[in-house]
Amino acid sequence: xxxxxxxxxxxxxxxxxxxxxxxFDGEFIKPRNGKFLLQNATVVTVTKGEIKNGSVLIxxxxxxxxxxxxxxxxxxxxxxxxxxxxxxxxxxxSRLGLVEVNSLPETQDFAxxxxxxxxxxxLVAVNPNSVAIPVTRVSGVxxxxxSPSGGLFPGTAALINLNGYTGDQMFAGFEGVILNFPTSxxxxxxxxxxxxxxxxxAEQAQKNLNEIWSKATKYQELKAAxxxxxxxxxxxxxxxxxxxxxxxxxxxxxAEDILSAIKWIEEKKVNAILTGVAEGWRVADKIAQANLPVxxxxxxxxxTRQSDRxxxxxxxxxxxxxxxxxxxxxxxxxxxxRNLPFNAGFAAAYGMGKEEALKxxxxxxxxxxxxxxxxxxxxxxxxxxxxxxxGDPFETRSQISHVFIDGYxxxxxNRHIKLYQEFLQRSPGxxx
Amino acid sequence: xxxxxxxxxAILTLVWTxxxxxxxxxxxxxxxxxxxxxxxxxxxxxxxxxxxGVIKKIGKGLSANNVTTVDAxxxxxxxxxxxxxxxVALDAVNEATAPITSEVQMADVVDPFxxxxxxxxxxxxxxxxxxxxxxxxxxxxxxxxxxRYGTYNPEDLYMKEAPRTIKFALGENPTRVxxxxxxxxxxxxxxxxxxxxxxxxxALQYKKSWEKxxxxxxxxxxxxxxxxxxxxLQTLVDILDGKIIIHCHSYRADEIYALINTCRDFGITNxxxxxxxxxxxVAPELAAYTMGASVFADWWAYKFEVYYxxxxxxxxxxxxxxxxxxxxxxxxxxxxxxxxxAKTQRYGQLNDEQALALITINPAKQLGIADKVGSIEEGKxxxxxxxxxxxxxxxxxxxxxxxxxxxxxxxxxxxxxxxxKVSATDTVEPIFLKEHDHNCMHGVDFFxxxxxxxxxxxxx
Numbered sequence: 001x002x003x004x005x006x007x008x009x010x011x012x013x014x015x016x017x018x019x020x021x022x023x024f025d026g027e028f029i030k031p032r033n034g035k036f037l038l039q040n041a042t043v044v045t046v047t048k049g050e051i052k053n054g055s056v057l058i059x060x061x062x063x064x065x066x067x068x069x070x071x072x073x074x075x076x077x078x079x080x081x082x083x084x085x086x087x088x089x090x091x092x093x094s095r096l097g098l099v100e101v102n103s104l105p106e107t108q109d110f111a112x113x114x115x116x117x118x119x120x121x122x123l124v125a126v127n128p129n130s131v132a133i134p135v136t137r138v139s140g141v142x143x144x145x146x147s148p149s150g151g152l153f154p155g156t157a158a159l160i161n162l163n164g165y166t167g168d169q170m171f172a173g174f175e176g177v178i179l180n181f182p183t184s185x186x187x188x189x190x191x192x193x194x195x196x197x198x199x200x201x202a203e204q205a206q207k208n209l210n211e212i213w214s215k216a217t218k219y220q221e222l223k224a225a226x227x228x229x230x231x232x233x234x235x236x237x238x239x240x241x242x243x244x245x246x247x248x249x250x251x252x253x254x255a256e257d258i259l260s261a262i263k264w265i266e267e268k269k270v271n272a273i274l275t276g277v278a279e280g281w282r283v284a285d286k287i288a289q290a291n292l293p294v295x296x297x298x299x300x301x302x303x304t305r306q307s308d309r310x311x312x313x314x315x316x317x318x319x320x321x322x323x324x325x326x327x328x329x330x331x332x333x334x335x336x337x338r339n340l341p342f343n344a345g346f347a348a349a350y351g352m353g354k355e356e357a358l359k360x361x362x363x364x365x366x367x368x369x370x371x372x373x374x375x376x377x378x379x380x381x382x383x384x385x386x387x388x389x390x391g392d393p394f395e396t397r398s399q400i401s402h403v404f405i406d407g408y409x410x411x412x413x414n415r416h417i418k419l420y421q422e423f424l425q426r427s428p429g430x431x432x
Numbered sequence: 433x434x435x436x437x438x439x440x441x442a443i444l445t446l447v448w449t450x451x452x453x454x455x456x457x458x459x460x461x462x463x464x465x466x467x468x469x470x471x472x473x474x475x476x477x478x479x480x481x482x483x484x485g486v487i488k489k490i491g492k493g494l495s496a497n498n499v500t501t502v503d504a505x506x507x508x509x510x511x512x513x514x515x516x517x518x519x520v521a522l523d524a525v526n527e528a529t530a531p532i533t534s535e536v537q538m539a540d541v542v543d544p545f546x547x548x549x550x551x552x553x554x555x556x557x558x559x560x561x562x563x564x565x566x567x568x569x570x571x572x573x574x575x576x577x578x579x580r581y582g583t584y585n586p587e588d589l590y591m592k593e594a595p596r597t598i599k600f601a602l603g604e605n606p607t608r609v610x611x612x613x614x615x616x617x618x619x620x621x622x623x624x625x626x627x628x629x630x631x632x633x634x635a636l637q638y639k640k641s642w643e644k645x646x647x648x649x650x651x652x653x654x655x656x657x658x659x660x661x662x663x664x665l666q667t668l669v670d671i672l673d674g675k676i677i678i679h680c681h682s683y684r685a686d687e688i689y690a691l692i693n694t695c696r697d698f699g700i701t702n703x704x705x706x707x708x709x710x711x712x713x714v715a716p717e718l719a720a721y722t723m724g725a726s727v728f729a730d731w732w733a734y735k736f737e738v739y740y741x742x743x744x745x746x747x748x749x750x751x752x753x754x755x756x757x758x759x760x761x762x763x764x765x766x767x768x769x770x771x772x773x774a775k776t777q778r779y780g781q782l783n784d785e786q787a788l789a790l791i792t793i794n795p796a797k798q799l800g801i802a803d804k805v806g807s808i809e810e811g812k813x814x815x816x817x818x819x820x821x822x823x824x825x826x827x828x829x830x831x832x833x834x835x836x837x838x839x840x841x842x843x844x845x846x847x848x849x850x851x852x853k854v855s856a857t858d859t860v861e862p863i864f865l866k867e868h869d870h871n872c873m874h875g876v877d878f879f880x881x882x883x884x885x886x887x888x889x890x891x892x
Contacts, residue, residue: 103735132733185863189763195860254863278865302764302867306547309848310554310767335733338743342771345826396774396826399781416732420744420780423712424751430716 031163031408035059037072038388038402041080046087046362047377056085058384061407065380078402080388086358087378088142088161088385088405089393090365091340092295093275093330096136096144097126097160102334111150116212118177119237120155122146123167132335134414137162139338140387142405143172143365143375145295145330147249152208154178156237157249159369161385163405174369176273177241181252181261182206185278185304206260213268217242241270248272249295253304255282262290273368275330278304281316284323293368294320297330299346300339311350317360318351328365329357345394357394383407455580455588457485458814458837461496465504465818470511470785470792471807480509482814485836490810507831508822510788511807512558512815513769516726516795517679517706517759519563520548520577520766521589525874526565527572531610531618531627534598534671535663536572538562542586545853548763549581549589553841555767556817556830559591561759561799563706566601566681566872567609569618569627573598573667574679576799578815579833581840582852595800598671600628600680601872602687604737609876625690632698635668671700677723677800678703681872683737685713692721704798706759709741715752723798724755729772730779746790747780757795764867774824787824 036058043054043066057064057075100107109125126146136144142162148155159174160167182205184198193201216238222229223239240246252261253276265272274280275295280287287294296317303312321327329347331340340361348357366376374383384407391398403410460482467475467490479494480487519525523541527533542562552560558579564572576594583589602624611619618624641659648656670676678695682688682705692714695703704723705711709732711718711725718725727749732741742748749756758773760766773790776782782790796806805813814837821828833841855861 101733101736101739131739185865188866189864191864195858195862198862253865276865279863300764300768302551302767302864304863304865305861306851307849307861310551310850336730339730342826346768346771349827349829394826396771396824397777397781399778415740416742416744416779419712419740419742420748423715423742424744424748426713426716430720 029411029413031405031410033061033407033409035073035075036384036404036409037070037075037077038080038085039072039077041083041085041388043085043378044087044358045378046358047379054085056378056384056386058404058407061384063378063380063382063384063386066378078388080402082390083401084389084391084393085378086140086387086389086393087362087376088387088403089140089341089344089361090328090369090376091141091144091331091337091361092297092328092365092368093147093157093332094144094337095147095149095334096132096162096337097128097130097146098122098148099334100127100130100132110148111154112148115151115208116153116234117148117151117155118153118241119233120148121158121175122148122155123158123160123171123175126158126160126167126170128165128167128170131415132337133162134411135335135416136337137403137405137410138400138412138414138417139341140389140393140400140403141337141340142385142387142403144337145174145369148178149180152180152205152212153234153238154180156246159371161405163408163410172369173371173374176247176249177237178249178251178275179209181250181257181264182209183252183254183257185254185257202257209264212238244271249275251275253278255279258283259286262286262292265292266290277320278313278316280325281312281319284320284325287320288324293326293328293364295328295330295365295368296320297343298332298339299329299343299350314346314350317347317357318353321352321356321360326364326368327352327356327360328368329360341394342396345396348394354392354394455578455583455836456838458834458839459483459496459499460814460834460837460839461494461499461501462504462509462816462818463494463501465507465509467808468508468510468784468788468823469808470788471809473785477505480808480816482816482834482837485814485838487808487810487812487814490808502818502832504818508819508828509808510556510817510819510823511792511812512805512817512833512835513556513791514757514795514799514806515552515557515560515760515766515769515791516704516757516798517563517761518552518560518766519565519761519872519874520552520560520763521546522562525563525872526567526876528565528567528609528876531568531606531616532570532631532664532668533564533568533572534570534631534667536564537575538564538572539575539586539590542575542577542589544581544583544586544589545851547851548766549577549579550841550850551763552766553579553581553833553835554830554843556770556819556823556833557766558815558817558833558835559799559801559805560766561597561679561795563679564599565874565876566599566605567876569601569606569610569624570631570668571599571601573676576801578835579840580835580838581850584852591801593801593804596670596676597679597799598667598676600678600691602680602682602691603684604735605681605873613876621684621687621690624687625694628691629694629697631668632672632694635665635672638662638665639669639672671702672698674700674702676702677798679706679726679798680704681706683707683709685710689714689717692717696721702800707738707761709738709745711754712742712745712748715749715754718749718754719752722754724757724794725749726757726759726795726798728761729758729775743775743779746776747782750776750782750786750790751780755794755797756790757798758790759795761872762867770819770823770828770830771826774826777824784822784824
């Protein structure tokens, strides 16, 4: 009997590994960190010029050194001969991660019910496993501002890096409360409100805004005086803006509204960033005078007025930059944030110039978001968030070959690429 | 007497000219351009002479008397861009009242004042296929337009030489509008397939009843009663007779394959699939049995049926020998189709000629006008666009656009405000923050009752 038992054990030992390990084909490639040396590239640092035959050493998530003669040591060497290294690109405003399929309400996590919901935090709703994230990051866009939309104060936007499995792992160090400034513009060409209605809605919104703001100011005063306050999460969040702990992202587009917003911001002495700013070119000097940074885009949109020149949206960022405004570019997209570099390309072609357009999606963004100590350029000590490209990343035909986010080498694959691999030569073809 | 006849003829000609809609034809000599012919490679430092709206000569050192000359040294000349799926210059898009509305004609709702036409010209687009929407399984008849902006007469925009085309639609839109919106068939992809198949069968019966009547007429002393005329069924008969090209809004591989089978059963070969996000999955079938696919460069995930898309669609289709074009379906995208075509170099590394074909000769083939436009060849219509850089570069800016040899866009000379009609009722010009980009469902937004949210978002 004992002998029989041991035979069974023996058999079990032989078979168990087979049964426990299902037979999968292929290997899943995960993001991985470590030591990497990117060699022999043109390093476009953005802040410190270009380095020919340059190398970048990445150690434990940081850029250890940048230069021409860096020894590999035990680092994994990646040959980048003939290629270019750029800092990761920023999208200054998108819904990436906050929506999966735009027409399905079950997957829309960017707009909460209510007009005043500043305490709705994008960071808690970002889906780290959204299919669109790997689709985006292979374009070199590594860092996006996840922005809620909807009512007057729709929520708090969060800057995220496009790698990680939790919101906290993705968090890139900036949050800001969004204000949809009362608008005299129509939302889209399908907005059929009459002139009168548009005007009335804007006046009502302005009245609401001022009332809410004076309440929040009062709330902040009481809070600062350590008064005992009734639980009021919306006011609590706005109070942080008033106290200067969180900046205010003021979404405003029509020229007249931009002027009103500038006045309002100066009156309330808020730390603000203007977003949208579609008609910024009409009042560019005023924005520059007010010394307010601007996040604008997409460039690939129609002029706001029929009487405008056809290229009004293309030329907008360039005109603002020339007037002295610090400009950041956004896609305002979700699944197609990968078009951000092309938006920058159009801005560059239509007056902004390549250098300034590159800044608008790298160092300018990092500065406006207060994370320039970690991101926005290729410098020793900064986070290793960068990518390798066959050429100018705004140029449509360029191929991106490697992307690093926080020192993690992310897989150059996603569902779009996998479908390409499967279907370029389908098997079976026409005949089975 | 003969003289009088000639006089009468001359007077009649004069009187009739406006109603015949003789559109303007121009002449121009473009010198020293890099000519991207699309069908015959790239010709460096080459001249193109257009006379009376037609490309007369391509070569070096050309000269012509009394013809405007454009110095295009260092610039790139390509054929006018053709958009195989557009809703620019349309006053209405959807007749969403029945699953089959083949009697409806988009030619009836052409709006020559639409500033969208001019913006398209500024993006080098000379021809657009103005389509019915996607609310119905079989929608209305489309109209191919030449962008002769500036006329007040809608008929001047018609490309009269273009064959008839019709809009079909599969999947979520017709099932949402009719099945879920009105509780009538189709609610499923089974229903859509059946609606189309039943429509064709009914059309065959209709055709037969007319054939019988016409035969009966030939009998001596016969006084047959004619069948009741039915414009809807007659249009379907014309499809079956090969007189109309189908352009079918579609997304999923299964629905595309189902319609391919239906068409094969009825002997229809004139069919182009539009959007066709999952076309790459049935590329061999599309190549074998259809006039190809007209796709977006990279749109996906705006609705469930485009969730399993890939930006490599156009490249996969092209490599599988499907006639492939890239369309806009949007008054915004139509302005930079050259850039959309270039995305096939990012996603799939198509070569320049393949990429340019996507917005020129291939859509021309799909609209049945490839013998007249879509490439720079002697004898073709003088639809041309001049770029400062290679049109597939993100930095390319269109400089001049010609239709029939007439210059309709010039980046140097044109005024900023190019409207030809100003609203009499607006005291303040309205400001629109964005173009509603997916126009296929224009006019049926009330079927999208998503707490009013999707009203201003993608819903096509």
